[in-house]
Amino acid sequence: MIFFDNAATGAIKPNCVYEGAINVMKYLSINAGRGSYRLALYADELIYKTRKEICSFFNGYSPERVIFTKNCTEALNVAIFGTLKKGGHVIASAYEHNSVLRPLYNLEDKGLITLTIVKPQNGAVLKEDILNAITPKTYLVCLTGASNVTGEINDYEAIGSLLKQKGILFLVDGAQIAGHAFIDLKEQNIDIFCFSGHKGMDALQGVGCLIFNKELEIKPLTFGGSGSETFSKTPSGYPELLESGTLNLPSIISLFHATVYTKKNFTVKQKLMLELTDYAVKNLKKIKGVKLYSKQNPIGIVALSYNDYYTPEIAGVLGDKFDIATRGGFHCAPLCHELLNTKQNGLLRLSFSWFNDKKEIDYFIEKLLKVPLYVY
Numbered sequence: 267m268i269f270f271d272n273a274a275t276g277a278i279k280p281n282c283v284y285e286g287a288i289n290v291m292k293y294l295s296i297n298a299g300r301g302s303y304r305l306a307l308y309a310d311e312l313i314y315k316t317r318k319e320i321c322s323f324f325n326g327y328s329p330e331r332v333i334f335t336k337n338c339t340e341a342l343n344v345a346i347f348g349t350l351k352k353g354g355h356v357i358a359s360a361y362e363h364n365s366v367l368r369p370l371y372n373l374e375d376k377g378l379i380t381l382t383i384v385k386p387q388n389g390a391v392l393k394e395d396i397l398n399a400i401t402p403k404t405y406l407v408c409l410t411g412a413s414n415v416t417g418e419i420n421d422y423e424a425i426g427s428l429l430k431q432k433g434i435l436f437l438v439d440g441a442q443i444a445g446h447a448f449i450d451l452k453e454q455n456i457d458i459f460c461f462s463g464h465k466g467m468d469a470l471q472g473v474g475c476l477i478f479n480k481e482l483e484i485k486p487l488t489f490g491g492s493g494s495e496t497f498s499k500t501p502s503g504y505p506e507l508l509e510s511g512t513l514n515l516p517s518i519i520s521l522f523h524a525t526v527y528t529k530k531n532f533t534v535k536q537k538l539m540l541e542l543t544d545y546a547v548k549n550l551k552k553i554k555g556v557k558l559y560s561k562q563n564p565i566g567i568v569a570l571s572y573n574d575y576y577t578p579e580i581a582g583v584l585g586d587k588f589d590i591a592t593r594g595g596f597h598c599a600p601l602c603h604e605l606l607n608t609k610q611n612g613l614l615r616l617s618f619s620w621f622n623d624k625k626e627i628d629y630f631i632e633k634l635l636k637v638p639l640y641v642y
């Protein structure tokens with residue numbers, strides 16, 4: 267199979283990721299943070315080591331403020347609900363994924379916040395547009411690092427410095443930039459950063475992350491056992507306060523290995539993503555009926571439409587007849603498709619990883635040209 271759906275989940279991982287997780291499943295299938303026997307303490311140590319590695323990779327604030335969740339969606343929900351200021355105002359962009367939009371709509375529908383959606387111009391959100399949307403009640407700006415539809419990166423660094431001056435919290439949805447784009451949370455003034463392990467970071471499914479500023483308090487969404495402070499109503503500190511219940515040890519350890527691997531090979535990966543997106547864009551441009559919605563980018567995403575075909579149907583033909591995995595449709599980003607005027611047919615998204623090459627893109631293009639034979 268040719269796999270071009272890595273923005274959803276990377277299908278192939280580096281070997282160290284599988285090995286790390288399998289070792290945990292075989293030899294360390296215990297409950298970390300709950301026992302004082304040797305293996306439980308060792309598991310605690312590995313989890314702390316993972317927090318440290320992630321904190322260092324993103325230049326976060328402290329390992330204690332690296333919180334493990336089950337995915338990016340959960341991290342975003344904890345961040346959005348946990349920083350709620352009743353009666354306050356929040357700004358988000360029209361390129362947000364539903365995992366940002368839906369928690370915000372929920373708060374808006376309950377009358378707890380007012381919400382302004384800023385429209386990106388020429389693909390990216392402008393600092394000036396954020397500035398114009400700020401009101402005296404604005405306490406939070408939520409912005410995706412890069413569009414999961416087009417791969418376009420927002421200038422989160424410039425927006426971060428604006429928001430720092432204004433004393434407004436800055437939450438970046440890092441689902442598509444983690445592992446792909448340069449991130450330095452302190453330098454770029456990002457207060458809260460959420461990402462999934464299973465996309466560009468190349469870890470297993472089942473782990474996401476929430477990293478946040480030391481000066482910030484985030485309230486928990488779930489309550490339960492933390493393995494410590496049993497007689498108090500709630501744990502007194504992070505990470506325990508935001509990590510009730512048993513952690514997903516195999517996935518967390520897979521994220522440790524994936525982070526080490528990504529750190530070591532980051533520039534190689536960026537170069538490859540730039541090369542592949544450039545190659546795809548240049549060659550797809552030559553095809554009659556193809557309209558491109560992406561340019562060269564380090565995220566590894568290329569989105570297109572083809573004639574007037576319904577893109578889930580194109581993806582179906584490519585998958586069914588030619589064993590090529592792509593993603594047609596709307597990518598959980600409704601406002602983005604409204605803005606791009608692609609609400610009717612959606613877009614066909616190709617998303618690359620380490621394990622793709624130009625020959626696969628050639629094969630994809632050859633088979634795309636055959637799609638008209640199968641679509642009615």
Ligand SMILES: Cc1ncc(COP(=O)(O)O)c(C=O)c1O
Nearest residue numbers: 337338339363365414439441462
């Ligand atoms: C931009 C963006 N944010 C959030 C998510 C949600 O990630 P997860 O499925 O890991 O919760 C995705 C997933 O595709 C995404 O692309």
